[in-house]
Amino acid sequence: MDNVNIKKLAKALHLSTSTVSRAFRDNSDISATTKARILAMAKELNYQPNHYASNLREQKSKTIAVIVPELANNYFSLAIQSIERVASAKGYHILVYATNDQFEKEVSFIKHLHNGRADGIIMSVSGEANNHNYLNELSKKRLPIVFFDRVYEDIETPRVITNDYDSSFAATKHLIQQGCKRIAYLAVNKTLSIGKTRMQGYIDALKKFKIPFEDELIIDCTNNYKENIDRLKKAFIDLKPDGVFTSVERLAFATYYACYDINLVIPKDLKVIGFSSLEIAPLLNPALSTVTQPASELGKTAAELLFKMLENPDDVTPTTQLVLNSKLVQRESTSKA
Amino acid sequence: MDNVNIKKLAKALHLSTSTVSRAFRDNSDISATTKARILAMAKELNYQPNHYASNLREQKSKTIAVIVPELANNYFSLAIQSIERVASAKGYHILVYATNDQFEKEVSFIKHLHNGRADGIIMSVSGEANNHNYLNELSKKRLPIVFFDRVYEDIETPRVITNDYDSSFAATKHLIQQGCKRIAYLAVNKTLSIGKTRMQGYIDALKKFKIPFEDELIIDCTNNYKENIDRLKKAFIDLKPDGVFTSVERLAFATYYACYDINLVIPKDLKVIGFSSLEIAPLLNPALSTVTQPASELGKTAAELLFKMLENPDDVTPTTQLVLNSKLVQRESTSKA
DNA sequence: TTGTACGCGTTATCAA
DNA sequence: TTGATAACGCGTACAA
Numbered sequence A, B: 001m002d003n004v005n006i007k008k009l010a011k012a013l014h015l016s017t018s019t020v021s022r023a024f025r026d027n028s029d030i031s032a033t034t035k036a037r038i039l040a041m042a043k044e045l046n047y048q049p050n051h052y053a054s055n056l057r058e059q060k061s062k063t064i065a066v067i068v069p070e071l072a073n074n075y076f077s078l079a080i081q082s083i084e085r086v087a088s089a090k091g092y093h094i095l096v097y098a099t100n101d102q103f104e105k106e107v108s109f110i111k112h113l114h115n116g117r118a119d120g121i122i123m124s125v126s127g128e129a130n131n132h133n134y135l136n137e138l139s140k141k142r143l144p145i146v147f148f149d150r151v152y153e154d155i156e157t158p159r160v161i162t163n164d165y166d167s168s169f170a171a172t173k174h175l176i177q178q179g180c181k182r183i184a185y186l187a188v189n190k191t192l193s194i195g196k197t198r199m200q201g202y203i204d205a206l207k208k209f210k211i212p213f214e215d216e217l218i219i220d221c222t223n224n225y226k227e228n229i230d231r232l233k234k235a236f237i238d239l240k241p242d243g244v245f246t247s248v249e250r251l252a253f254a255t256y257y258a259c260y261d262i263n264l265v266i267p268k269d270l271k272v273i274g275f276s277s278l279e280i281a282p283l284l285n286p287a288l289s290t291v292t293q294p295a296s297e298l299g300k301t302a303a304e305l306l307f308k309m310l311e312n313p314d315d316v317t318p319t320t321q322l323v324l325n326s327k328l329v330q331r332e333s334t335s336k337a
Numbered sequence C: 001t002t003g004t005a006c007g008c009g010t011t012a013t014c015a016a
Numbered sequence D: 001t002t003g004a005t006a007a008c009g010c011g012t013a014c015a016a
Helices: A007-011 A017-023 A032-044 A051-058 A074-089 A105-115 A164-177 A195-209 A225-239 A249-261 A295-311 B004-011 B017-023 B030-044 B051-056 B074-089 B102-112 B164-177 B193-208 B225-239 B248-263 B293-311
Strands: A063-068 A092-097 A120-121 A145-148 A159-162 A183-187 A219-222 A243-246 A271-275 A289-292 A323-326 A327-329 B064-069 B093-098 B120-123 B144-148 B159-162 B183-187 B219-220 B243-246 B273-274 B289-292 B323-325 B327-329
Touching: A007 A017, A007 A032, A017 A032, A032 A327, A051 B051, A063 A074, A063 A105, A074 A295, A074 B074, A074 B093, A092 B074, A120 A295, A145 A225, A145 A295, A159 A164, A164 A183, A164 A195, A164 A271, A164 A289, A164 B074, A183 A195, A183 A225, A183 A249, A219 A225, A225 A249, A225 B051, A243 A295, A243 B225, A249 A271, A295 A323, B004 B017, B004 B030, B004 B051, B004 B144, B017 B030, B030 B225, B051 B225, B064 B074, B074 B093, B074 B243, B093 B102, B144 B225, B144 B293, B159 B164, B159 B293, B164 B183, B164 B193, B164 B243, B164 B273, B164 B327, B183 B193, B183 B225, B183 B248, B219 B225, B225 B248, B243 B248, B248 B273, B293 B323
Parallel strands: A063 A092, A063 A120, A120 A145, A145 A159, A159 A323, A183 A219, A183 A243, A243 A271, A271 A289, B064 B093, B064 B120, B120 B144, B144 B159, B159 B323, B183 B219, B183 B243, B243 B273, B273 B289
Antiparallel strands: A092 B093, A289 A327, B289 B327
8 A cells, every 4th residue: 555654755855754744734834945845755756644644643534424315316416416526625525324214324324433534424314213312422522413404303403404394385385276186295204304394384285275184195105116106006096186296206206107007197187296306307208397406505505514613613503504495396297287 | 522532441441451452353362251341331431443543553444435427427326326335334434526527636536545545446437538647657556446337448457347339239220220310429528438439339330230420420519518408409400310329318318408499309300319327217208218227236346346356456357347238228219100 | 944752542562 | 361562654842
């Protein structure tokens, strides 16, 4: 591996290690000429200050960790890309972890990260249903954490979310205005705060427009692709909804597949709208109406917030909550007639 | 941050640091009871061996770096997800970097990584057009690298790729068999080896079926979304192709948008097939025929290869090349009539 | 401006 | 089985 260290470099230049070290730090006193000499030789020998030694000394890793439920996901990819950009610009590196919605993995990642490997964490949580007090148990030693999108409401740490309640209300209202009377809500996990908030917007919109709420129209889906499609086909046949509001992107896809299978025509027989950041929503058959979340901006904002915490801890109170707005985009899947 | 270290833990237990250290290593001699005592206390105090200190000692980071052209990309997301899975199972962490197709960034990332931060690198390259000899200059000190998908042909290091030539040939043949006579090839960068290979399959298929090759039907696209659509609209109007083969996924999307704009009907006026790993290709309007690359498997294979190199360097020769097969999936966008 | 010496937290070697 | 000690590579007081 890296066999040229500061000692060898110093020896090659007939200098002390401290002088060499100074050449790489901006603030230290060092003559311009020796600095130049050192940097030149460093380049020639391909010297790079050892990251672990530096960070052991400085107790800083210049690394942030990003934990998300899944990586192969349009929404989280966009967010991670923005986070990487912000981090990269600051000279930081990002460690990426996927929990695959397993709470134990989240706990394990987080605990492990408290060994100095990262300076801060940006996370979209996985285990709302569980006891996440483990975060509080780390108490004073807890790394700075920023939640984004999926959050724990009972943990006090800054967060960046979207206006899910309003968006859900607007999406449901949109379906009603397009003539829907029986609107199904496709939930992925009712107990997640994000699921609850989104569902409440749906429920309140129904009430506002005097449409009776029917519990059976709340269809709880799983993480299994095929199973969801089967479940939806059955539900569409049994319950005969005329509108569908999906709380996450992939359930909109599942709805399309289900409709294809049982010959329901969107939007004639069933109007569909869903949360989604998919850029090619206009290319779907039919073009999908969406509640488009600003995924990139969410990532960017979360990263900037974390850096603010790292640079100026007192400037960010633990109750900080930034809310970004999603956008309702009406397309063919909810058009009248 | 982490304020409980091995010394404090040792003091709390009236033991030496070496004994405590031993409790965390599996091979060392230590009595079962003291080990249990230590681990119990460690849990209570939330002690985690400092990662930087350990790795400074051991000269191992248990971390691999993944460098890709872009993160917000269906294909690379799938690959990264698989890599993360393999790494996670081995107790490794992954650092993720996006070059955004800037060669200088790639060079900078790679050089930086040679400071001990990572034990190995998995990369899909960005700078085929440039001089990538920088990799050779690192010579003996170079970290183990596995290329995947996009590779440098002149750098000797193991790689995992797909059978692009065959796939391109098959896709072009498919268009011909569906009746196309003027097939445009949408290139993204002719100089990339991946571009060259894919284009050669197209060219050879034309020749095989005695269709004259026309240089103007090779349409060179950019990384700019809007610009591509404009360029395609013009090309479709001017050149009147009856088939399009796109060398990357996003050009298939651009083709759809362009066709919508100028009222070309796919597949009647223009048949379209493209490289793509998009799961919802069947949901597009019309359903997109694809050359589907095994993105997840590619990532998994690359990761496994890298770990093999780390664990048993002599078992993997630098010329190792694994080829995975893509699959041609025929859908509506290339159907006859 | 440069050099000496210590310590960051850990683990391996050696001795007890 | 346990403890003392040196070393990993670097950065910073402090001294020169």
